[in-house]
Amino acid sequence: MGVLESTAAEGLAARIPLADAALATSAFAKVTRRIVPFIVLCYFFSYLDRVNVGFAKLQMQQALGLSDVVYGIGAGIFFWGYMLCQVPSSLLIYRLGMRKSMAAIMIVWGLVSAATMLVSTPFEFYAARFLLGVTEAGFFPAAVMYLNKWYPADRQSKIMSILFLFLAMPLGMVLGGPISGALMSGTHDLHGLQGWQWMFLIEALPAIALGMLVLRMLPESPESAPWLTKAEAAAISGTLSTENARKSTSFVAALKSPVLWTLMAICLLFNIGNYGLVFWLPTIIQSTGMQSPLEIAFLTAIPYSVACVAMNRNAAHAERTGERRLHSAIPLFVAAAAMWASTLFPHNTVVAMLFLTIGISGLMATLAMFWGLPGRVLAGTAAAGGIAMINSAASLAGLIGPVLMGGIKQSTGSISLGVLALAGLMFAAAVLILAIPRKLLSARPV
Structure with missing residues (x-):
């Protein structure tokens, strides 16, 4: 978990004593091993039930006569x-609690997914649908x-980007495709x-089973985790308290920034390509x-499968060079071409698959880089609200x-x-990325 820990540890070291920072790093490593794999597994089946x-x-299209x-x-x-x-879901979750909500949500979505048969x-x-x-x-x-109760923002962003978006999502296609087929x-x-009916039923069962395990697998808080010492739990809570005290950047001010709206437009354009694909x-x-x-x-x-390698290599090179903008835009230009x-x-299946593989690899490489861009220009409440708006664009x-793909195919x-x-649309998104000033993406968030 070195990539997940190194940058965050540097931020911690600047705020708390070295011994406490080392203890916090050890505690966060335990948290990552204990709870993150289970949540990623849940998200994997969430993504699979969405795209299967x-x-x-x-x-089913021929069986049901769907255009x-x-x-x-x-x-x-x-x-x-x-x-x-x-x-509405976020407000209800806040009232009911994260663990109970996650358990109920998984069981109900599993039942709905199964009923699609x-x-x-x-x-x-x-x-x-x-x-x-x-x-x-x-x-x-x-x-x-739930992760907010365990990780400060610097660590959480890396957990979200590396494990959720760039592990669960690609695996949803890498493993989900052969499993579904x-x-x-x-x-x-x-x-x-028919086979499609069995697929919906069988692939819904893990969500229901995992939902039943949520309360058993996920502790309520660091203080209630039996695998953390009291000192480790205190180190996590202390780190979170320190961070919460300094979250003051205005979301209202962020709304006036053209960069936020540019990021939303970029996210909208390349994700139309992503979801269209x-x-x-399978039909292509x-x-x-x-x-x-x-x-x-x-x-x-x-x-x-190839995209998993490409996006990690691209992200690693960006990390070494410190350059973000070109590492986000160039893969998208390659994807469009x-x-x-x-x-x-x-x-020609072989040649078409070659170019589709290059295209999807470029698209996923940009996706891996893109979610690191908002944190370069937004922080605190502005980051929370801004990222929510960008996710709405997705x-x-x-x-x-x-719908765009279906309309074009049916009409032409x-x-x-x-x-x-x-x-x-991917090409347009790449141009917009280059429209963001280089110095802005190199600056520390404010």
Whole structure:
């Protein structure tokens, strides 16, 4: 966990005595080992239950007679429920407590995801996806609030970026694709149900089981964790108290900053590309001539497997050089060019997959870098509110991306034109990143 600990330890050392800083570092390492893997596992299944509809489409679209636009709306309507319930869910979580809320949310979203196997009409498909967004909306805020009780902001940002976004999300595609494909192929027509129906049911069960384990696996606070000594618990609480006392940057002032709105626009544009690919990649691969759901699922895993390596190498090089802006923009330019190139070979699976892999690797490399940018220009309450607004832009992108792809494919008959549109939006996002002054991203947050 050296990457997670080094920068944060430097910040601690500046605020508290060296011995106390060493004790806090040891305590935070214990916390990371004990609670973070479990939360990441929960987030993995959250992400899988969100995107597995892309694999289900390979069978369910024909079985239910869904048009491309209907599928695109259904895939994206998840984010309507997700966005509308973000604030109400956060308020309810604050009243009920993070652990109880996380447990309830996981069990309910698992039940809703499993119930998707029963849909038979477009309206039922919309309703199931919308309710999944409603029920899942509170999980991420609950997880963030829970981590707030264990980590100061410097450590928490690295935990969130490295483990949540850049481990759970890629693994959701790397592992989720083959798992979904194998389930669909291996259970098709079993006991009168189609493979996509079994997939929704079986992949929902871990969320329900993990929800039942939340209260057992996650302590209420550092003081109640049996695996922390009293001194370690006190070191964590002392660090958090010190940080909370200095959070004073105004969110209202941040709203007046053009940089915040630029970051929101960047997040919106490249995430339209991200979600457009997530929900349509199996179909894009199918359009090259592949037919087997299992083979398509394994091919879907290839770009995200390579992306895991690419984004870590890019982030490591950025860390060594101290440069952030070009390490965010250049991979996105590469992604846009590669996605464009993939459309030149619509019926050549090998060549198309090569360019899709390069494109997705560039996109994920930018995603890994992007969430470190807000913290370069925002701090305190401005960071909390600003990051929430930027995340809302990502949710809006989830509404637009799948529908954009479905609309273009249905109106033109070509999925390649949809991919070109995504490439254009990625290019625009890269240009906006370069529009942010270099010195601003090199400065310490204020």
